[in-house]
Amino acid sequence: MKQMKRIFPLLMLLFCILLTACNEEKEKTEGSTRCLTVTETTGWGAERVTTEQQFIYANGQLTQHVTTQTYTDSLLQAKYTQTVSTQLRYEPGKVIITDEDGGSVSTYLLDENGRATHCTRDELGDNVRTYTFSYSSETGTLSDIKESINESPYSEISITTLNDGTMNITEKTDIHQGTFTAGFNDNYPGVSNAMSRLPYLLLSERYPLSFHVEALYANLLGEPVSVLPGRLTIEGSDEITTYSYATDATGYITSCAITTSVPGRSWGRSIQYSYTND
Secondary structure: OHHHHHHHHHHHHHHHHHHHHHHHHHHHHOOOEEEEEEEEEEEEOOEEEEEEEEEEEEOOEEEEEEEEEEEEEOOOOEEEEEEEEEEEEEEOOEEEEEEOOOOOEEEEEEOOOOOEEEEEEEEOOOEEEEEEEEEOOOOOEEEEEEEEEOOEEEEEEEEEEOOOOOEEEEEEOOOOEEEEEEEOOOOOOOEEOOOOOOOOHHHHHOOOHHHHHHHHHOOOOEOOOOEEOOEEEEOOOOOEEEEEEEEOOOOOEEEEEEEEEEOOEEEEEEEEEEEEEO
16 A cells, blocks of 8 residues: 555656646647648739749748749630749758749848848849848837848838737838838728738738748748738828738638729739648
């Protein structure tokens, strides 16, 4: 009996250790995306262009970005496909992103939180772009990117996030300046980004952030916004863009319907998201 009394606490301790290990492993793998696929089809009539982007992850880090464009002409029964690939390599304090087709190499220097503070982009023809990044002290999201080309300041995007989640976005180049407001209303409330952790589409497509798509999807440029906006307006313009999202049962964003309108006409886009999880 005395021996059993000694063994029982040991068994309970072993059980607790195993339970903790299982919970930690679950936390590591639960919701971990191995491949995110972003698909958009454009065109009209018999002509269609489908762009499929695959963001491939390993151990929670983006390692490869593959973009495939397929042009289809149903009248001519012709199909043409082009694929480009970008690789990411992680080193202590830095990430190196290589565009295998365009020949550019971008080197990001990281702070202690894993966020990029500086990037040097070496392009063919000895063109060098440099970037600095700043972040909100409250939310950890990107608040500013400045670009210089061959040491001459050229462009900047500044983002101010208000308490209600509304974003005021100002973009500047040497010849242009524009201000956007991305927010919400009852008809277009946006969507929770907690599970998908996607970059806001507008930012990923605006110059100069369009040069940093991989960094955005790798979460090198700060925390993703917690709620993706449902509505976008432009200062001094009648143009309005709305975003309508669909999600699956677990909260992952599966599609985004984008409608841009000006007085008298409107046009739209539709983007599909699919996930392969560990």
